[in-house]
Amino acid sequence: MNQPVRPDMSWVLNELVEFPAARHAVLLSADGMRMAASSEVTADLADQISATAAGMQSLSRNASDFVGTGAVTWHQTMVQYDGGYLFLIAASATSFLVASATNDVDVFAFSEAMSKIVERLRPSLAADPRVRQGELG
Numbered sequence: 001m002n003q004p005v006r007p008d009m010s011w012v013l014n015e016l017v018e019f020p021a022a023r024h025a026v027l028l029s030a031d032g033m034r035m036a037a038s039s040e041v042t043a044d045l046a047d048q049i050s051a052t053a054a055g056m057q058s059l060s061r062n063a064s065d066f067v068g069t070g071a072v073t074w075h076q077t078m079v080q081y082d083g084g085y086l087f088l089i090a091a092s093a094t095s096f097l098v099a100s101a102t103n104d105v106d107v108f109a110f111s112e113a114m115s116k117i118v119e120r121l122r123p124s125l126a127a128d129p130r131v132r133q134g135e136l137g
Contacts, residue, residue, distance in 0.1 A: 008036065009027055009035065009036035009121070010036045010037060010038065010039060012036075012117055012121055013025035013026070013027060013036055013037060013038040014038050014039050016038070016099060016113065016114065016117055017038045017040070017099070019101075019109075019110055019113050020104070020105065020106070021084075021101045021102045021103075021106075021110070022099060022100075022101045022105065022110065023084065023100040023101055023102060024037075024038055024040065024041050024045075024049075024099065024100045025037070025038040025041075025097065025098070025099040026038070026041060026046050026049050026050055026053070026097075026098050026099075027091065027095060027096070027097055028049075028053055028054065028095065028096050028097075028098065029054075029094060029096075030054065030057070030094045030095060030096065031054060032051045032053070032054030032055075033050060034046045034047055034050045035095060049098055050098075053088050054096075056077055056079075056088055057074065057077065057088055057090075060077040061074045074090065075089065075090055076088065076089045076090075076111065077089075078107070078111070083102065083103065084101050084102040084103050084105070085100065085101050085102075085103075085107065085110075086098065086100050087099045087100070087101070087110065087111060087114060089111075089114050089115060089118060090118075091118045091122065097114055097117070097118055099114060
């Protein structure tokens with residue numbers, strides 16, 4: 001099966017982790033498949049956080065009724081830990097950007113930096129729909 005060649009997006013994730021107090025960044029598909037990672041992230045860590053983040057975004061989307069009625073769209077989830085933060089934002093309809101930072105990060109500025117990267121590169125960040133084996137793409 002021929003898959004379209006996706007451009008290497010690790011450079012934009014490396015750009016993001018240059019932000020003061022940023023640690024790691026991973027781009028993933030909505031179903032939890034790693035698409036790209038910043039250079040210091042191992043494949044195992046990227047796969048682990050991709051699976052975790054896919055679950056987080058699903059839970060976050062399902063909490064929309066608690067936030068409001070009608071068409072409430074999920075945009076971002078942030079989790080705070082003793083050692084820092086985990087940020088998850090929608091990159092496209094089928095992909096997400098997850099990043100971590102230490103406690104010293106400016107939460108609002110980092111969140112904005114993530115949003116700007118996603119806006120700038122949204123066409124390249126979209127995950128292609130999966131093709132089931134036996135289907136032609």
